[in-house]
Amino acid sequence: MSQPLAAALRPQSLDDVCGQQHLLSKDAVFRRAVENGAIQNMIFYGPSGVGKTTVAGIIAKMADKMLFKLNGTQSSTADIKQIIAQTDTLGAENGILLYLDEIQYLNKKQQQSLLEVLEDGSVTLIASTTENPYFSIFNAILSRSTIFEFKPLQPEDISRGLERAVDRYNASGNSPVKLSAEAAKVLAYGCGGDMRKAFNRLELLIAAASYGSENCEISAQMAKQVSQRSANRFDNGGDEHYNLLSALQKSIRGSDENAALHYLARLLDGDGMLPAIRRILVCACEDIGLAYPRAISAVKSCCDIALQVGMPEARIPLADAVILLATAPKSNSGEAAIDAAMARVKKGGFGDVPDYLKDANNPAQAGLKREEKYKYPHSFENHWVAQQYLPRQIKDDVYYHPGENRTEQAAKTYWDRIKGKL
Numbered sequence: 001m002s003q004p005l006a007a008a009l010r011p012q013s014l015d016d017v018c019g020q021q022h023l024l025s026k027d028a029v030f031r032r033a034v035e036n037g038a039i040q041n042m043i044f045y046g047p048s049g050v051g052k053t054t055v056a057g058i059i060a061k062m063a064d065k066m067l068f069k070l071n072g073t074q075s076s077t078a079d080i081k082q083i084i085a086q087t088d089t090l091g092a093e094n095g096i097l098l099y100l101d102e103i104q105y106l107n108k109k110q111q112q113s114l115l116e117v118l119e120d121g122s123v124t125l126i127a128s129t130t131e132n133p134y135f136s137i138f139n140a141i142l143s144r145s146t147i148f149e150f151k152p153l154q155p156e157d158i159s160r161g162l163e164r165a166v167d168r169y170n171a172s173g174n175s176p177v178k179l180s181a182e183a184a185k186v187l188a189y190g191c192g193g194d195m196r197k198a199f200n201r202l203e204l205l206i207a208a209a210s211y212g213s214e215n216c217e218i219s220a221q222m223a224k225q226v227s228q229r230s231a232n233r234f235d236n237g238g239d240e241h242y243n244l245l246s247a248l249q250k251s252i253r254g255s256d257e258n259a260a261l262h263y264l265a266r267l268l269d270g271d272g273m274l275p276a277i278r279r280i281l282v283c284a285c286e287d288i289g290l291a292y293p294r295a296i297s298a299v300k301s302c303c304d305i306a307l308q309v310g311m312p313e314a315r316i317p318l319a320d321a322v323i324l325l326a327t328a329p330k331s332n333s334g335e336a337a338i339d340a341a342m343a344r345v346k347k348g349g350f351g352d353v354p355d356y357l358k359d360a361n362n363p364a365q366a367g368l369k370r371e372e373k374y375k376y377p378h379s380f381e382n383h384w385v386a387q388q389y390l391p392r393q394i395k396d397d398v399y400y401h402p403g404e405n406r407t408e409q410a411a412k413t414y415w416d417r418i419k420g421k422l
Contacts, residue, residue: 009165009199010054016164017051017058018195019157020150024055030148039063039097041118043137044128046150047240049194052128055150056099059126065097072105080113087122096123103127104136111138118144152193159188161195162202169206175216177206182220190227201226241272245279248322252280253287257326264322268315276318277303283325291331291405295324331403340399351391382418 011017014024014031023030033039039059044052060067068083087096096117103111117123118141125145129136133147153161166179179202191198202218204226209216244267251259267276284299302321306314344350356374375385388395402408416422 009168010057011051012058014055014058017054018161018164019153020051020055022151023148034059034062037063039065039124039126041125041145042127043103043133043142043145043147044126044150045133045147046130047152047193048130049191049196049198050150050153051195052150053101056101056126056128060097060099063097063124065095065124067097067099069099070101072100072102075100075106075110077110077113080110084113084117084123087117095121098123098125100125100127102129103141104129104131104133108138111141115140115144153195154193155185155188158191158193158195158198159184162187162198165199165202177209178217180217180219183218183223186220186223186227190223241275244270244272245275248276249279249283249287252283252322252325253330255326255330257323260322260326261319264318265315268311268318273306273311273314273318277306280318280321280325284321286335287330287332288325288328289331289334290408290411291329291403292407295328298324329405329407331405331408333401333403333408337400344394344397344399349394349397351393353391354388357389384418386419 014034017024022028025031039062044056046052066086068086070079070083083096083098098114100106114123114125118125125141127137127141127145133142162179162184166177170176183205187198187201191201201223205218205222206216208222209218244263248260248263248267251257251263264276267273280299281303284296288295299321302317302324305317309317375387377383377385377387379385390397402412413422
């Protein structure tokens with residue numbers, strides 16, 4: 001084929017697009033608005049290969065506007081100004097539709113150059129980005145646009161797209177190719193929700209099946225050979241990186257060891273061992289904490305071992321750590337306590353340190369006379385004596401509230417008895 005299969009077989013109507021039914025179903029507001037001609041400034045946000053460019057191209061054809069296309073990786077301010085200059089021409093009587101792919105690669109000045117024409121409506125912008133638009137796109141552009149999220153395609157969407165691609169390929173006069181159902185399934189599950197990736201692999205398989213064979217059939221075994229490595233989505237600097245880390249911690253916090261292992265596996269498969277270790281260590285302190293303090297040192301040991309042995313063996317101590325944390329009793333009382341203390345300080349809740357707590361070894365303090373003397377707890381029964389430690393202005397503040405777990409309740413009972421509260 002003279003062009004990549006993904007480009008040659010790109011859907012020509014919204015009905016042909018696989019997936020994204022939250023936007024493209026007959027009753028979806030997005031589709032109804034587009035078909036009614038209400039094409040406004042839009043930003044398509046989502047991973048690669050899920051139909052952003054395809055849908056934008058279809059909408060552009062539906063619009064009665066002069067169409068321009070730019071890619072943020074290659075465009076300059078001069079390119080944008082050249083398009084803006086067309087707004088006064090006869091061909092742009094109904095306005096200009098600018099499709100800007102990978103808008104996140106334009107700098108702030110380049111994005112700002114569009115503001116005036118977006119404001120007066122002479123240019124309608126459809127932009128796509130794989131990065132969170134709230135971080136990568138200038139606020140003034142965001143305020144003039146509606147953001148639509150495109151989601152990773154499901155395996156059934158990919159399978160349907162592959163079947164349509166083969167049918168259109170065969171109908172175009174090429175030597176007929178047969179894609180077995182099992183082969184389609186292997187490709188669908190091995191592309192990580194990326195239709196473009198699935199098409200690229202299909203194109204390679206079509207070339208292999210057609211070479212020196214009258215029976216051009218793509219088998220499951222052939223599909224497995226181009227899907228040896230999982231297509232698990234992972235990007236150390238992208239949204240999916242943080243999504244997986246967040247899902248890992250929330251699964252541990254929710255005491256679902258199987259879900260936690262799933263997200264750990266995806267992180268490890270995507271070479272994300274180091275960020276996984278950082279998040280696991282945080283979980284030990286934030287979500288288990290004082291309910292099972294020994295878990296912190298145990299998890300630290302597991303993470304140290306993982307760093308020493310490396311992958312693939314590192315998966316074992318990390319799995320041990322994740323299972324231990326997920327099945328351990330939970331308490332966030334330590335985090336809540338320090339957050340409460342810090343919030344109090346930020347609001348001006350502090351005072352002078354009581355004289356008897358100040359550093360007595362400091363030469364500058366040596367000649368000062370204290371009205372009260374520090375009471376050394378170890379000189380008293382049970383190594384405790386009633387004494388005010390907080391500054392006078394906030395002496396009644398309470399930040400730590402013991403969790404309901406056995407460990408913290410046992411400590412509370414012990415000290416309540418010693419302090420005469422029982």
